[in-house]
Amino acid sequence: METGRLVRWNGSKGFGFIQPDKGGKDVFIHISTLKHMARKPIVGDKIEYVVEQQADGKVKAGKALIVGVAINPTHKSRHNSGKNHQAKQRPPIKMKKATTASGTMSRIVIILIVIAIGRFAIQAYYDVTNAPGQSSLVQPVTIDNSPTQSTKSSPQFSCEAGKTHCSHMRSCEEAIFYINHCPDTQMDGDFDGVPCERQFCN
Known part of the structure; x- marks a missing residue:
């Protein structure tokens, strides 16, 4: 995968441009390639992506992720549930046997897991943005014409x-x-x- 810095982003239309670390023309990126991330992209984000050739000869970012931002747990669970749907199905009779206490406990465990993942994602983001030398990487964005x-x-x-x-x-x-x-x-x-x-x- 290639890496670059997000130098432009149009939130209302859901697209922007990546400035490749290796140099060259900016690469177009659409919000659909980042919908699995825990948050929306912002200018200054470091992006890892795969270059794809469009029909008109221009290039765009295909598979992509925001460095230092966690994958959306909801997206991962939907993806995995689609693959293992038959394996995870339970007979209706067994579901009726579940007690109210066990159902409440399961919801509490799920909530704690989501909170832990959210805290990890926020901490990872701050670790990346506050890392030594990070400000020097972001500075070119502030003077982008x-x-x-x-x-x-x-x-x-x-x-x-x-x-x-x-x-x-x-x-x-x-x-x-x-x-x-x-x-x-x-x-x-x-x-x-x-x-x-x-x-x-x-």
Whole structure:
């Protein structure tokens, strides 16, 4: 697997870009590849991923995980229960014999396990973010000149009714502002985070 740093993330649309540690172009990543993680990704996360080639020739992150973040226990239990469904089935008669006390005890044990996993995940996250040398890895992210950040420093743009296509835009900066801040835009057909590539942002 390859590693990189998440330098851009659009939470409302569920995608972002990874800057590979080995250098080269940023790699597209979708939220669906990280749905098994205990939390959603944030800018600055270290990502391990497998590169996949898309039909249009661009690359994206296939199987991926956030370094230092635990796997969602709910996701793992659903995955395992699907495989071992027949082996874990109990005859209805045996289920009726379970007492109220044993059922309550089982729920308490499950709750304690979930709490322990959650504490482990939080501790692992803080250990990674507070590790020596970690701040030097995160610093490049704070000065990243990505399109998303440039729009935050461009107060001259505002969402106007009816402006949803590239033909309505006057510049690449305005198009980027609209896809990040305005609803119902139709300017990013390939969902790579870069709008109006044929008109402005190529």
